[in-house]
Amino acid sequence: MRRLFPVTDQTAARPPGGAPSPDGAGREWSLDELAAAYAYPDPREGGTGAWLRANMVSTLDGAAQHDGRTEPVSCAADMRIFGTLRALADVVVVGAQTVRQEGYRPARARAEFAALREAAGQGPAPVIAVVSARLDLDFSLPLFTSPLVPTLVLTGAAAPPDRVAAAREAGARVVSAGDGAGADPARAVAALAALGHTRLLTEGGPRLLGQFVAADVLDELCLTVSPMLTVGDAQRIAGGPAVAVPKRFALDSLLEEEGFLFSRYRRA
Ligand SMILES: NC(=O)c1ccc[n+]([C@@H]2O[C@H](COP(=O)([O-])OP(=O)(O)OC[C@H]3O[C@@H](n4cnc5c(N)ncnc54)[C@H](OP(=O)(O)O)[C@@H]3O)[C@@H](O)[C@H]2O)c1
Numbered sequence: 001m002r003r004l005f006p007v008t009d010q011t012a013a014r015p016p017g018g019a020p021s022p023d024g025a026g027r028e029w030s031l032d033e034l035a036a037a038y039a040y041p042d043p044r045e046g047g048t049g050a051w052l053r054a055n056m057v058s059t060l061d062g063a064a065q066h067d068g069r070t071e072p073v074s075c076a077a078d079m080r081i082f083g084t085l086r087a088l089a090d091v092v093v094v095g096a097q098t099v100r101q102e103g104y105r106p107a108r109a110r111a112e113f114a115a116l117r118e119a120a121g122q123g124p125a126p127v128i129a130v131v132s133a134r135l136d137l138d139f140s141l142p143l144f145t146s147p148l149v150p151t152l153v154l155t156g157a158a159a160p161p162d163r164v165a166a167a168r169e170a171g172a173r174v175v176s177a178g179d180g181a182g183a184d185p186a187r188a189v190a191a192l193a194a195l196g197h198t199r200l201l202t203e204g205g206p207r208l209l210g211q212f213v214a215a216d217v218l219d220e221l222c223l224t225v226s227p228m229l230t231v232g233d234a235q236r237i238a239g240g241p242a243v244a245v246p247k248r249f250a251l252d253s254l255l256e257e258e259g260f261l262f263s264r265y266r267r268a
Contacts, residue, residue: 001029001077003037004261005254028077031112034084037253038222038264043198045219047267048186050193052093052200052217054209055085056237057224063234064206068101073226077257082203085222087113089126089201091152091192095208096132099143104128106147126201129154129175129192131208133182135163139170147171154183154191185215210240213247220266221249227259 004011029037043051058064059073066072074082086092086107094104109124117124128143129152137144137153144151144167153167156178167174175195177187189212192200202212212218223237249265256262 001255001257002026003253004256005251029080031080031084031087032116034081035088035113035116037255038081038084038088040088040199041266043193047219048189048193048217050189050198050200051219052189052202052212053085053089053220053222054202054204054212054218055082055222055224056204056206056209057226058237059226059228059230059234061229061231062236063230063232064204064237065234066230066232070102073228073230074224075226075258075260077260077262078224078226081222081224081262083110084113085201086126087117088120088199090122090197090199091127091129091201093129093131093154093188093192093200093202093208095205096130096134096137097207098203098205099130099137101205104130104143105141106143106151109148120199122199123149125149127152127197129197131155131183131188133159135159135167137163137167139166139172144170144172152192152195154188156180156182156184185211186217189217204237206235206237206239210238213238214240214243216247218247218267220252220264223263223265225261225263 040051057070107125125148127149131154150173153172153174154177157176158181164174175191177183177191248268250268252264252266254263
């Protein structure tokens with residue numbers, strides 16, 4: 001792993017095609033180093049009193065998945081960053097389709113991050129918050145029945161009452177953040193902040209991320225650019241109606257390993 005931006009004295013240490021440098025710029029970064037590289041800004045810097053970060057991966061041709069999963073376009077370093085971002089978060093916000101398709105499980109308490117989380121006043125693992133209107137979710141899964149901290153279901157006031165009851169019976173905490181069937185993205189962020197969750201991480205999927213972007217509540221995008229081309233008609237990382245004016249983000253940092261780029265952009 002090496003840092004390409006901001007430029008440091010290590011950036012040039014590994015010329016294109018060159019061997020890893022003896023000073024370690026090309027070595028695997030420790031989880032502590034990754035955690036430091038991705039530390040949350042003060043959540044109060046976010047427009048909502050919380051800081052909403054997204055972590056997404058895209059191929060060179062813009063595919064956000066291959067065969068319905070992200071794993072084929074990811075890599076070991078991407079998964080280390082994925083795990084680090086989770087470890088830094090109070091809550092992981094995810095769309096119901098991603099939960100269904102990727103088979104989401106409860107977040108783990110990882111010994112490597114225990115001290116960091118304790119120092120930040122966080123519990124041993126982030127809460128998973130599933131955003132769903134229909135609540136067509138398998139509430140018998142461990143995500144709902146045996147997480148370390150109860151899984152949240154973010155929905156709207158008109159969610160099907162029998163499904164709300166099923167979610168609660170399984171042990172989930174249902175939070176209404178909208179007047180209709182679904183959650184209003186800005187209200188969802190505010191509801192999480194009201195529960196004390198101010199370091200927010202969304203892992204998508206694209207339809208959910210598109211709504212956070214459109215509602216102007218996304219503070220940061222951690223985007224992995226995967227050096228792959230998939231062609232096909234896979235979704236991009238954000239979907240839904242186009243915004244009237246493109247949202248401008250500024251590059252904060254750029255890491256590289258094995259041709260994968262790990263970028264961090266924040267709202268300009
Ligand atoms: N490239 C990446 O980094 C990345 C990240 C995550 C996922 N993915 C891929 O993306 C695909 C799934 O993404 P997706 O865009 O189809 O779906 P998604 O965003 O994960 O989930 C969409 C579902 O979320 C619920 N939802 C979304 N907005 C809502 C709102 N405002 N209120 C209430 N519920 C809301 C609805 O659930 P109900 O239908 O239950 O009402 C909707 O059907 C998978 O193939 C996955 O592998 C890629």
